[in-house]
Amino acid sequence: MPKHLQIKVASDAKPYGVAVMKPDSSALSVRGLTKSFDRLAVNSLDLTIHAGEFYALVGPNGAGKTTTLRMVAGLLRPDAGAVSIFGVDALADPVAAKQVMAWVSDEPMIYDKLTPLEYLEFVAGLWGIAPAVSEPSAQELLGSLGLAPHRHERCEGFSKGMRQKVALAGALVHAPRLIILDEPLTGLDAVSARHVKGLLAERVRAGCTVIMTTHILEVAERMADRIGVIAAGSLVAEGTLAELRQQNGHTDTSLEDLFIALVTLEAAAA
Numbered sequence: 001m002p003k004h005l006q007i008k009v010a011s012d013a014k015p016y017g018v019a020v021m022k023p024d025s026s027a028l029s030v031r032g033l034t035k036s037f038d039r040l041a042v043n044s045l046d047l048t049i050h051a052g053e054f055y056a057l058v059g060p061n062g063a064g065k066t067t068t069l070r071m072v073a074g075l076l077r078p079d080a081g082a083v084s085i086f087g088v089d090a091l092a093d094p095v096a097a098k099q100v101m102a103w104v105s106d107e108p109m110i111y112d113k114l115t116p117l118e119y120l121e122f123v124a125g126l127w128g129i130a131p132a133v134s135e136p137s138a139q140e141l142l143g144s145l146g147l148a149p150h151r152h153e154r155c156e157g158f159s160k161g162m163r164q165k166v167a168l169a170g171a172l173v174h175a176p177r178l179i180i181l182d183e184p185l186t187g188l189d190a191v192s193a194r195h196v197k198g199l200l201a202e203r204v205r206a207g208c209t210v211i212m213t214t215h216i217l218e219v220a221e222r223m224a225d226r227i228g229v230i231a232a233g234s235l236v237a238e239g240t241l242a243e244l245r246q247q248n249g250h251t252d253t254s255l256e257d258l259f260i261a262l263v264t265l266e267a268a269a270a
């Protein structure tokens, strides 16, 4: 493979002054994370995502998935709790944490007047990546996402799905080690969804860690190493599909059936 096409994952080296928490091997560690709006949205949540893992966070509408990930990404201040990203205290040092992670929202924001290639060069520039390095990797990302034929067209004419893919490419241009995605497949057609899934699988193979929310349980079932089920702001089950089946006394059940059983039980207990 040509050198410029190899994915470079940022090194373990931590810049001087970074707030480092107790060392552990996790990519993401969340402890006692709590957030209330009018009512409790995330309830003293503990979550550990191992380095190199593909983790799917599933749960009913309003369960607290987006709120959790927004706090992890540094977009929302928790009321309480701690977030560690590769050992960096993300609340004390959000800049250091952001350098090694990507956040992909379900409502992508891109610059309409730029072409995808210009947008990626702009984002790479913000990260201080030299054009000689960023340009080949931008071309590669756009190719992986099926956007190469549109790389010189302005984004203002793009569909929602195309904009989502441009935003995803922009989030990956600095080669983050932790990729956090909120509903990345919603609104994508089958070909685009396959491009995104392929790109994420490739990043995991290259050593990145992915955490993604999804309502498409088949995707969680097929792609994730582990699945976390969140309901009313708390983690109610977690494990591989086989572990979730075992925990719930079913040997051959789909994730959809398990999910419905779990959230129905949780709602009845509330």
Ligand SMILES: Nc1ncnc2c1ncn2[C@@H]1O[C@H](COP(=O)(O)OP(=O)(O)OP(=O)(O)O)[C@@H](O)[C@H]1O
Pocket: 037, 038, 040, 041, 059, 060, 061, 062, 063, 064, 065, 066, 067, 068
């Ligand atoms: N900015 C906000 N202001 C007030 N309430 C909010 C805000 N953001 C989220 N909430 C509330 O927090 C709770 C959790 O919302 P969140 O968006 O995290 O759920 P979710 O699991 O991502 O749901 P969905 O699957 O529907 O996207 C909900 O009750 C929601 O109404």
